[in-house]
Amino acid sequence: MSRIKAKRVGFRLDMTPMVDVAFLLLTFFMLTTKFRPPEVVRIDLPSSHSDLKLPESDVLTVTVSGDNTFFMGVSSQQSREKIFNSVVKQKLIAAKFSSAAVQDSLKQFKLADSFPVERDELDRFVVMARFADQKLRPVVRADSDASFDAVNQVIKVYKKANLLTFNLVTVFEKEGR
Amino acid sequence: MGVVDSPNGRRGPGKKKRHSKRIGFHLDMTPMVDVAFLLLTFFMLTTTFSKSNTMEINLPPEMTEVKVAENNVMTLRIADDSMAYCSLGNEAPRRIPLYDTQDTHRHVLSTPLRQLIKQQAKANEKTVIVVKISDKAKYQQLVDIIDELNLMKIDRFSLDDFTEQDALEIKRAV
Numbered sequence: 001m002s003r004i005k006a007k008r009v010g011f012r013l014d015m016t017p018m019v020d021v022a023f024l025l026l027t028f029f030m031l032t033t034k035f036r037p038p039e040v041v042r043i044d045l046p047s048s049h050s051d052l053k054l055p056e057s058d059v060l061t062v063t064v065s066g067d068n069t070f071f072m073g074v075s076s077q078q079s080r081e082k083i084f085n086s087v088v089k090q091k092l093i094a095a096k097f098s099s100a101a102v103q104d105s106l107k108q109f110k111l112a113d114s115f116p117v118e119r120d121e122l123d124r125f126v127v128m129a130r131f132a133d134q135k136l137r138p139v140v141r142a143d144s145d146a147s148f149d150a151v152n153q154v155i156k157v158y159k160k161a162n163l164l165t166f167n168l169v170t171v172f173e174k175e176g177r
Numbered sequence: 178m179g180v181v182d183s184p185n186g187r188r189g190p191g192k193k194k195r196h197s198k199r200i201g202f203h204l205d206m207t208p209m210v211d212v213a214f215l216l217l218t219f220f221m222l223t224t225t226f227s228k229s230n231t232m233e234i235n236l237p238p239e240m241t242e243v244k245v246a247e248n249n250v251m252t253l254r255i256a257d258d259s260m261a262y263c264s265l266g267n268e269a270p271r272r273i274p275l276y277d278t279q280d281t282h283r284h285v286l287s288t289p290l291r292q293l294i295k296q297q298a299k300a301n302e303k304t305v306i307v308v309k310i311s312d313k314a315k316y317q318q319l320v321d322i323i324d325e326l327n328l329m330k331i332d333r334f335s336l337d338d339f340t341e342q343d344a345l346e347i348k349r350a351v
Contacts, residue, residue: 019210026213029220046317048324050232064316139231142316148255149312151319155336159236167231170320 037113041065046144047173054169058135060126061169062157063114064142068150072125073114074136082132084109087124119150123157130161138166232323237335249303251294253322254343257313261290262347265297272350275318286325298331306334309343 043063056075063071074080084106092102109115117125130136138158142151158166247266254262254270264270277287297304306326310319319336326334 015210019206019213022210022213022217026217026220029217029224033220033224045229046320048230048232048320049328050230050324052231052233054229054231056228144315144317144320146316147312148310148314148316148319151316152310152312152338155236162238164236164238165233166236167233168320168323169229169231170324172230 040071040114040116041069043141043143044145045141045169045171048168048170049173050170051172052167054139054167055137058133058137059139060129060133060136060163061114061139061141062117062122062126062154064140064146064150064154066143066145068147070117070119070122070150070154071114072117072122072129073112074129074133076133077110079129079132079136080110080112081106083125083128086128086131087121119153122153123160126157126161126163130163136163138163139169140166141169232320232327234323234336245305246303249301250305250307251297252307252309253294254339254347255308255310255314255318255322256344256347257311259314259318261286262350263290263293264346270346270350275321286321291325291329294326294331295329298329304333306331307337308334309337309339311339311344 041063043065059075061073061075063073065071074083088105088109089102092105097105126138140151140154140158142154155166158164250266252262252264252270254264255275256262259275261273261275262270263273271293273290273293274287275290277285294306298306308319308322310322323334326332
């Protein structure tokens with residue numbers, strides 16, 4: 001009894017290895033974390049059993065939201081700039097924007113992850129994106145509530161731009177059958 | 178907090194003193210380690226390693242036409258009433274519910290439809306399934322059908338436009 005009750009005066013535990021590991025993990029997580037950019041619209045993805053992964057670079061994403069509006073995004077900034085110069089710039093100049101305003105919107109356009117596109121303009125943007133970067137991998141990211149009509153439009157546009165292999169983004173559904 | 182206790186106390190500019198060994202130098206690392214752990218937990222909890230999953234679709238090029246015998250083609254038409262109309266070759270389509278009625282949350286095709294597709298694929302290896310989906314249908318249905326076909330390891334299928342003809346075809350369903 002008396003031995004258990006004895007106070008452990010000056011008890012010291014060497015924490016160095018634990019702290020080392022903690023810092024190792026900390027650096028690992030800090031370096032691997034990529035913050036997800038804020039989304040323009042909330043997309044409720046459909047689920048599937050496919051476990052193919054989305055490629056990281058050179059993706060051309062056409063997003064179809066639940067209310068059938070289209071958004072387009074290209075992952076590389078060079079392609080974004082090319083798309084801006086070939087499609088958006090003319091529109092801004094036609095609308096009598098000053099060159100400073102055009103420069104400013106280019107800056108914004110380069111940083112934006114995706115931008116809204118009208119239904120009838122989609123094919124022009126996709127063709128321009130294809131023109132800007134030949135290696136683009138087309139991806140359809142549609143809300144499960146989107147109508148097939150809207151998605152079919154995207155598929156037709158891809159087909160027209162000769163992008164015949166594309167991916168549909170889904171979330172993984174675990175239960176097997 | 179953050180006590181740096183050096184036995185030398187104040188240090189002057191003298192050369193000799195700078196060189197003197199600091200015996201028993203002790204730095205309290207507790208606050209730094211606290212912050213490190215805080216950041217560690219933050220990054221561990223916010224990191225998700227998940228990359229989005231995708232399913233791949235191959236479209237046939239528009240120019241080339243692949244000829245398939247009529248009775249090797251199984252047409253699967255999806256109208257807006259979430260009913261599937263299955264037909265083989267030219268025969269009248271059969272109306273089968275696309276989903277089981279009891280569970281609407283699980284997006285699983287109905288058992289009779291799955292069995293029909295499976296049987297057909299087994300009976301005739303050359304079967305090509307043509308999926309035609311009405312413009313009024315949902316995107317979810319496309320994903321479910323493709324997913325199901327992928328699960329059954331059927332890769333001979335293609336998407337086609339839903340035309341007026343298909344709408345008429347559906348009317349003579351049994």
